[in-house]
Amino acid sequence: MPALWLVVIALALATLGFFLGRPRALATGGGDIRALHSRPAYYGWNVALSSLVPAMGVLLIWMLVQSFVVNSTVAADFPAQAVPEDQTLSLVMSDVGRVAAGIDLAVRRGVISETDAQNLQVGGSNIRDLLAQVGKPLASDVIEPVLTAAQEYRALASTGNTLRGVAVLGVALLGFGFAFLRTNSTFRARNVVESGIRTLLVLAACLAVLTTLGIVLSLVFNTIEFFKIYPASEFFLSLTWAPSFGGGSELGIAPLLWGTFYISIIALAVAVPIGLFSAIYLSEYATPKVRALAKPLIEVLAGIPTIVYGLFALLTVGPLLVSVFGDDGVGIMQAGTAVMTAGLVMGIMLIPFVSSLSDDIINAVPQAMRDGSFGLGATKSETIRQVILPAALPGIVGAILLAASRAIGETMIVVLGAGAAARLSLNPFDAMTTVTAKIVSQLTGDADFASPEALVAFALGMTLFVITLGLNVLALYIVRKYREQYE
Amino acid sequence: MYDTPILEKPVDQKDIKFAARGVQVYYGDNHAIKDVDVDLEDKTVTAFIGPSGCGKSTFLRCLNRMNDTIDVCRVEGDIQLDGEDIYDKRVDPVQLRAKVGMVFQKPNPFPKSIYDNVAYGPRIHGLAGNKAELDEIVEKSLRRAAIWGEVKDRLDAPGTGLSGGQQQRLCIARAVATEPEVLLMDEPCSALDPIATAQVEELIDELRENYSVVIVTHSMQQAARVSQKTAFFHLGNLVEFGETSHIFTNPTDERTESYITGRIG
Numbered sequence: 066m067p068a069l070w071l072v073v074i075a076l077a078l079a080t081l082g083f084f085l086g087r088p089r090a091l092a093t094g095g096g097d098i099r100a101l102h103s104r105p106a107y108y109g110w111n112v113a114l115s116s117l118v119p120a121m122g123v124l125l126i127w128m129l130v131q132s133f134v135v136n137s138t139v140a141a142d143f144p145a146q147a148v149p150e151d152q153t154l155s156l157v158m159s160d161v162g163r164v165a166a167g168i169d170l171a172v173r174r175g176v177i178s179e180t181d182a183q184n185l186q187v188g189g190s191n192i193r194d195l196l197a198q199v200g201k202p203l204a205s206d207v208i209e210p211v212l213t214a215a216q217e218y219r220a221l222a223s224t225g226n227t228l229r230g231v232a233v234l235g236v237a238l239l240g241f242g243f244a245f246l247r248t249n250s251t252f253r254a255r256n257v258v259e260s261g262i263r264t265l266l267v268l269a270a271c272l273a274v275l276t277t278l279g280i281v282l283s284l285v286f287n288t289i290e291f292f293k294i295y296p297a298s299e300f301f302l303s304l305t306w307a308p309s310f311g312g313g314s315e316l317g318i319a320p321l322l323w324g325t326f327y328i329s330i331i332a333l334a335v336a337v338p339i340g341l342f343s344a345i346y347l348s349e350y351a352t353p354k355v356r357a358l359a360k361p362l363i364e365v366l367a368g369i370p371t372i373v374y375g376l377f378a379l380l381t382v383g384p385l386l387v388s389v390f391g392d393d394g395v396g397i398m399q400a401g402t403a404v405m406t407a408g409l410v411m412g413i414m415l416i417p418f419v420s421s422l423s424d425d426i427i428n429a430v431p432q433a434m435r436d437g438s439f440g441l442g443a444t445k446s447e448t449i450r451q452v453i454l455p456a457a458l459p460g461i462v463g464a465i466l467l468a469a470s471r472a473i474g475e476t477m478i479v480v481l482g483a484g485a486a487a488r489l490s491l492n493p494f495d496a497m498t499t500v501t502a503k504i505v506s507q508l509t510g511d512a513d514f515a516s517p518e519a520l521v522a523f524a525l526g527m528t529l530f531v532i533t534l535g536l537n538v539l540a541l542y543i544v545r546k547y548r549e550q551y552e
Numbered sequence: 553m554y555d556t557p558i559l560e561k562p563v564d565q566k567d568i569k570f571a572a573r574g575v576q577v578y579y580g581d582n583h584a585i586k587d588v589d590v591d592l593e594d595k596t597v598t599a600f601i602g603p604s605g606c607g608k609s610t611f612l613r614c615l616n617r618m619n620d621t622i623d624v625c626r627v628e629g630d631i632q633l634d635g636e637d638i639y640d641k642r643v644d645p646v647q648l649r650a651k652v653g654m655v656f657q658k659p660n661p662f663p664k665s666i667y668d669n670v671a672y673g674p675r676i677h678g679l680a681g682n683k684a685e686l687d688e689i690v691e692k693s694l695r696r697a698a699i700w701g702e703v704k705d706r707l708d709a710p711g712t713g714l715s716g717g718q719q720q721r722l723c724i725a726r727a728v729a730t731e732p733e734v735l736l737m738d739e740p741c742s743a744l745d746p747i748a749t750a751q752v753e754e755l756i757d758e759l760r761e762n763y764s765v766v767i768v769t770h771s772m773q774q775a776a777r778v779s780q781k782t783a784f785f786h787l788g789n790l791v792e793f794g795e796t797s798h799i800f801t802n803p804t805d806e807r808t809e810s811y812i813t814g815r816i817g
């Protein structure tokens with residue numbers, strides 16, 4: 066039975082439970098609501114949730130576990146010598162999965178009957194054509210062991226699906242029955258529903274945490290994989306970045322980190338003063354009317370996709386800088402793509418970010434602080450410099466660090482504004498590149514996924530992740546400390 | 553304020569420090585102060601009493617233009633300090649506030665050290681030539697506010713870490729440190745124990761020798777103890793103003809009598 070049907074049935078059962086649980090509770094209470102421990106709807110909810118939630122839980126876990134179990138069983142049965150020389154078992158297994166899914170689809174569409182499907186022969190009908198017909202084209206002809214494995218896969222999966230249906234419906238019915246029978250006037254349905262809701266919320270939170278964990282783990286494993294085939298000391302200490310897909314490449318992170326760092330510094334040098342000053346103007350000096358107009362305008366800037374900023378860098382800022390610093394002018398800039406171009410544009414992108422965060426933080430400084438200062442005869446700028454900014458400083462530093470981690474993670478502006486040359490140079494008008502931009506270029510080639518040239522992307526990502534995580538933790542720590550300041 | 557020659561007058565005859573005529577204050581549509589006329593004398597303690605929400609703080613804030621910082625607030629009428637209209641365009645509210653200090657109803661120490669809180673005003677106005685002088689000002693101010701003994705060992709600790717009553721006295725010290733000519737105190741003893749209250753009252757008495765003090769209080773006893781003049785506010789009106797002894801023994805208006813005997817409030 067397809068999963069969708071199971072969900073629908075469980076939902077129907079839950080609805081039924083809701084409408085049966087209520088009157089049952091009322092009946093056991095002799096029709097008097099005050100005789101019940103909880104309001105009648107809670108008894109309904111209790112039955113409904115008891116039918117639905119455990120059943121859905123079983124369904125979810127079953128789906129995760131089944132695909133894993135089936136895959137590993139089939140893989141274990143697969144004859145090792147049948148793996149083609151230029152392929153790995155996992156590649157063959159994904160072929161098996163495709164074939165099995167294709168045959169399933171063909172049966173469901175009625176292209177072939179179930180018996181025909183079970184009797185498919187490699188030599189007989191052309192399986193490749195059959196699968197192409199249902200929209201599952203294969204790269205090569207199906208070989209005998211793959212077909213056998215696919216048939217085993219199908220058999221296991223179909224048994225699994227049947228068992229799944231039984232289990233899910235069984236749990237739903239059990240939950241329904243259990244909750245329904247428990248329904249009487251003294252049963253504490255409200256407390257049970259309350260804890261049920263709490264469990265749901267906890268599960269949602271766990272899911273978010275687990276996803277993060279999953280992402281980190283996949284990064285970690287691939288990074289370890291990379292360091293097995295490429296020495297970590299080279300990666301961190303080498304000063305050249307020269308990947309060559311034929312092998313023998315030098316993959317030193319230093320030029321990329323330098324580019325990232327250089328561009329981010331320029332971006333922050335642009336964004337922090339402008340953003341901070343505009344925040345101070347908006348929160349301390351601007352009249353309510355100006356503020357109501359200017360604040361949304363600045364925030365529009367934050368909504369522009371970074372690719373648009375990239376175009377701006379490529380088409381406007383780059384040429385502009387060349388006309389001043391290029392061969393016709395100062396003569397230190399070769400082309401429009403340069404650290405300066407990307408840094409300036411990235412700085413513009415970060416202005417609204419810094420300004421609106423700082424604005425919120427400055428506004429959070431209580432009016433009583435300003436009154437205290439004005440009451441002692443301080444001017445506006447004295448008050449800002451000596452009372453408001455010191456009180457808001459930790460929060461502002463937090464905002465700047467958040468902006469820094471955005472600058473470090475930015476890709477599009479770098480690709481279009483700074484070029485692709487990995488280089489260690491002090492000249493801000495040279496083309497350079499960053500870690501993120503190189504991750505993209507390492508993964509968007511035809512490179513073999515197991516080669517160091519591709520796997521290095523994970524090591525780069527991991528390094529970046531550690532750096533931005535560090536910055537974010539620092540920012541959070543500072544912001545949290547700041548909260549206790551003026552209480 | 554711009555400079556004007558102040559006429560020399562005999563010391564025993566008390567000058568009028570603040571002269572208010574026809575003062576109206578609006579918070580948007582809320583008419584908070586209604587047509588108040590009052591003369592506050594120099595070297596005198598004036599107490600403002602009245603039920604909660606009657607406009608005592610609002611009127612007090614008019615005297616050093618703190619209401620300027622509230623967008624919805626509008627002040628009309630004429631208030632003169634030493635014969636100069638303080639709402640005149642040529643008057644710089646910043647300089648006015650240096651002359652007319654204020655202790656707020658809610659203690660509002662800066663998130664700085666105790667020392668920096670008190671040194672804030674003297675630093676801004678350049679009252680101390682060097683560090684030693686500044687130290688002296690800070691110690692003297694803290695002593696006058698009756699908190700020196702409690703904080704002398706932790707002048708570097710944040711002012712926000714003090715108890716409510718200590719913060720209140722720290723704010724008094726902060727206001728006294730700038731040596732204002734007039735000190736406006738909005739319920740300065742609301743969070744103080746009787747001993748600290750007595751010490752602050754002593755300070756007020758001492759300040760009276762050179763300055764004029766306006767104190768808002770909800771304690772009739774305190775008003776009677778420290779003030780020479782008392783103003784009774786009710787629903788935004790100045791109902792009665794006169795000698796403290798007179799107001800407390802022989803009030804003219806029946807609303808004043810009801811209030812001081814505890815029947816309205």
Ligand SMILES: Nc1ncnc2c1ncn2[C@@H]1O[C@H](COP(=O)(O)OP(=O)(O)OP(=O)(O)O)[C@@H](O)[C@H]1O
Pocket residue numbers: 579582584602603604605606607608609610611622624657
């Ligand atoms: N910032 C403000 N914005 C709008 N209305 C205000 C503001 N401050 C005070 N008011 C209003 O003005 C009136 C007088 O308030 P005020 O603070 O002067 O009272 P008060 O006499 O000091 O009272 P309390 O003894 O409780 O401190 C009240 O009705 C109050 O609601």
Ligand SMILES: [Mg+2]
Pocket residue numbers: 608609610657738
């Ligand atoms: Mg008040």
